[in-house]
Amino acid sequence: MSLLxxxxxxxxxxxxxxxxxxxxxSMAGSKIGAVNDAVVNVLPMLDEISVTxxxxxxxVAALEFSTGCNWLYNEPKLANEFVWQDVQANGLTSLxxxxxxxxxxxxxxxxxxxxxxxxxxxxxxxxxDGAPTDNYEAGLAKLKANNWFKSAIKxxxxxxxxxxxxxxxxxxxxxxxxxxxxxxxxxxxxIRVVAVTSSQIGSKSSTAGDTTKQDQVISEVQNAVDNIDxxxxxxxxxxxxxxxxxx
Amino acid sequence: MSELRTGEKISLLNGGFVTIKKELGRGGxxxxxxxxxxxxxxxxxxxxxxxxxxxxxxxxxxxxxxxPSSAFLWPERISERQKGSFxxxxxxxxxxxxxxxxxxxxxxxFKSFQAMMAAAMKICNGFMMLHRFGYSYQDLNDxxxxxDPDTGDVLICDNDNVMPQGEKSGIMGKxxxxxxxxxxxxxxxxxxxxxSLSVILFMLFYANHPFEGAKVVACPxxxxxxxxxxxxxxxxxxxxxxxxxxxxxxxxxxNVIRRWPVMPAELRxxxxxxxxxxxxxxxxxxxxxxxxxxxxxxxxxxxxICPHCGEETFIDEAxxxxxxxxxxxxxxxxxxxxxxxxxxxxxxxxxxxxxxxxDARVAVNPQDRNMLLLQNLTKxxxxxxTPSGKVKSVEPNEFMPVKHGIKVGFNAANKxxxxxxxx
Numbered sequence: 262m263s264l265l266x267x268x269x270x271x272x273x274x275x276x277x278x279x280x281x282x283x284x285x286x287s288m289a290g291s292k293i294g295a296v297n298d299a300v301v302n303v304l305p306m307l308d309e310i311s312v313t314x315x316x317x318x319x320x321v322a323a324l325e326f327s328t329g330c331n332w333l334y335n336e337p338k339l340a341n342e343f344v345w346q347d348v349q350a351n352g353l354t355s356l357x358x359x360x361x362x363x364x365x366x367x368x369x370x371x372x373x374x375x376x377x378x379x380x381x382x383x384x385x386x387x388x389x390d391g392a393p394t395d396n397y398e399a400g401l402a403k404l405k406a407n408n409w410f411k412s413a414i415k416x417x418x419x420x421x422x423x424x425x426x427x428x429x430x431x432x433x434x435x436x437x438x439x440x441x442x443x444x445x446x447x448x449x450x451x452i453r454v455v456a457v458t459s460s461q462i463g464s465k466s467s468t469a470g471d472t473t474k475q476d477q478v479i480s481e482v483q484n485a486v487d488n489i490d491x492x493x494x495x496x497x498x499x500x501x502x503x504x505x506x507x508x
Numbered sequence: 509m510s511e512l513r514t515g516e517k518i519s520l521l522n523g524g525f526v527t528i529k530k531e532l533g534r535g536g537x538x539x540x541x542x543x544x545x546x547x548x549x550x551x552x553x554x555x556x557x558x559x560x561x562x563x564x565x566x567x568x569x570x571x572x573x574x575x576p577s578s579a580f581l582w583p584e585r586i587s588e589r590q591k592g593s594f595x596x597x598x599x600x601x602x603x604x605x606x607x608x609x610x611x612x613x614x615x616x617x618f619k620s621f622q623a624m625m626a627a628a629m630k631i632c633n634g635f636m637m638l639h640r641f642g643y644s645y646q647d648l649n650d651x652x653x654x655x656d657p658d659t660g661d662v663l664i665c666d667n668d669n670v671m672p673q674g675e676k677s678g679i680m681g682k683x684x685x686x687x688x689x690x691x692x693x694x695x696x697x698x699x700x701x702x703x704s705l706s707v708i709l710f711m712l713f714y715a716n717h718p719f720e721g722a723k724v725v726a727c728p729x730x731x732x733x734x735x736x737x738x739x740x741x742x743x744x745x746x747x748x749x750x751x752x753x754x755x756x757x758x759x760x761x762x763n764v765i766r767r768w769p770v771m772p773a774e775l776r777x778x779x780x781x782x783x784x785x786x787x788x789x790x791x792x793x794x795x796x797x798x799x800x801x802x803x804x805x806x807x808x809x810x811x812x813i814c815p816h817c818g819e820e821t822f823i824d825e826a827x828x829x830x831x832x833x834x835x836x837x838x839x840x841x842x843x844x845x846x847x848x849x850x851x852x853x854x855x856x857x858x859x860x861x862x863x864x865x866x867d868a869r870v871a872v873n874p875q876d877r878n879m880l881l882l883q884n885l886t887k888x889x890x891x892x893x894t895p896s897g898k899v900k901s902v903e904p905n906e907f908m909p910v911k912h913g914i915k916v917g918f919n920a921a922n923k924x925x926x927x928x929x930x931x
Contacts, residue, residue: 263832264766265618266617267763267766269762270615271612271614271711271716312613315609315612374728377760380728380729382729412733464682466649466679466680467679467681467682473732484556
């Protein structure tokens with residue numbers, strides 16, 4: 262047998278993409294329906310990115326939070342093994358509890374980051390349409406001290422104007438990484454763009470202006486957002502709330 | 509973001525237009541469409557967003573100057589600026605070419621070491637010509653190559669960042685392929701191209717990354733800060749003889765562990781030198797493509813068919829054994845060609861020049877199993893002179909005997925002599 266027949270795949274580091282999904286009561290109806298639909302449809306795209314990527318293997322983990330929080334699987338899964346069970350919306354918005362739970366799992370010894378050939382910093386996508394109902398600050402403070410979280414790509418999607426964008430910006434570390442969507446179509450598109458962009462970023466060439474991977478993701482998502490009706494970067498000036506006063 | 513519809517016409521600079529047929533694929537920078545140009549199927553890369561004027565002008569210039577060699581899927585035409593963006597036309601990639609990533613993921617495999625050597629030669633030649641044209645590629649990485657696994661023929665794509673040496677495109681490159689000085693914030697140039705080229709060649713030959721060993725695997729989370737260390741300021745070659753902290757790990761870096769000891773010593777020595785701490789710090793002393801070409805030719809001269817198991821093997825002349833079956837290989841029959849020595853065993857193909865096409869084949873004389881023959885696979889006749897001074901011609905497809913002392917003129921530039929060592 263030729264030596265060439267013994268060739269095995271190069272080892273790849275794992276990049277885990279975390280979805281943190283607000284499933285509180287206010288998400289009920291078309292919002293949660295759109296989230297379910299968008300994630301189901303993005304999984305095959307993530308699978309394709311993973312199987313054709315010699316740099317990184319992409320895995321997916323999902324945490325839903327309402328009155329409590331719950332992992333959809335108790336380990337990160339390859340996209341083609343991740344069977345999405347539609348999440349249901351009811352209850353409160355325990356973002357603090359969700360942050361603590363994520364913090365627990367961002368660990369090699371006791372958590373999700375156990376890949377034999379190592380990991381890349383994860384990408385974390387937080388989706389919410391409201392404001393936390395628990396003491397989120399304590400949970401977020403713990404999470405922010407976690408080294409995996411510190412170097413993660415963090416993006417938040419604010420669904421509608423009731424989402425507390427300040428809280429989301431505290432989570433991502435910058436309000437440039439908070440994207441607001443105003444309709445169901447925009448929500449679906451932005452989930453796709455953020456998930457795909459975050460998964461591809463480790464295997465792309467960087468340009469001189471980009472300082473971090475998070476910056477790269479933000480600038481690519483911003484470009485895409487400009488072409489999605491009903492989506493905007495949180496930092497954009499919004500004059501709509503003042504128009505009544507000046508009639 | 510700008511997308512095009514089927515049937516839409518895109519006007520080209522200097523006249524004419526292409527018609528959009530369908531989308532072939534999309535990436536971060538743009539979308540590639542199948543288009544029709546005067547009845548010819550071509551590919552159009554269409555940018556998502558309008559790049560700046562200098563990028564456009566540079567690309568237009570590259571179109572005008574033409575491809576440095578046949579290895580490049582070079583921009584053939586550039587569109588006018590329209591619909592908020594622009595694009596360029598190139599040849600379609602044939603079906604039998606696959607991205608280098610497929611080889612790294614072991615989804616595709618070279619049919620033979622001969623094909624692997626041909627790929628290495630074509631890549632080196634391509635970049636030699638590119639640099640000779642005064643360009644630098646700037647963003648050389650595993651995503652730039654399409655390779656035919658059977659023949660090793662290569663097509664180099666993504667030629668839109670190609671710039672005159674010394675000018676910046678703004679691109680830095682891809683992590684794991686960037687030269688240490690670029691990781692540290694430098695500007696890509698032909699010297700950093702040469703580092704990336706040596707990484708690509710290492711991965712082509714050994715199917716693992718030259719800087720990813722024990723030290724790198726031990727890092728649980730590859731952050732940007734660690735990337736800067738492991739591929740920049742603290743890069744350690746996995747087989748650095750003076751620093752064993754980053755050796756390949758059994759069970760993880762299987763390919764290089766298997767191949768490193770059996771591939772030729774001169775290849776090992778070259779990588780040990782090119783990836784030494786001194787060379788990493790001295791971009792200008794990195795090996796030039798022409799010398800890579802000579803090295804690959806020399807490896808190919810020692811790549812023979814094992815008479816026992818029929819597999820290809822590289823021969824270490826100090827210990828001529830098959831790297832597959834371990835048995836001794838009789839390599840007393842040789843062709844001396846200037847400074848080169850080509851080993852002759854039954855079934856081996858010879859590459860006299862660097863064009864990747866075999867020029868001769870070694871066969872056994874059916875009347876005398878102990879006598880080897882050389883078949884002329886070129887389109888020109890050879891002229892042979894026997895030790896007694898008789899001159900014979902060997903027409904295309906004809907055979908000549910492998911006998912000590914026969915001098916062969918393959919063409920005006922290449923004259924060799926057959927040597928049988930025990931005579």
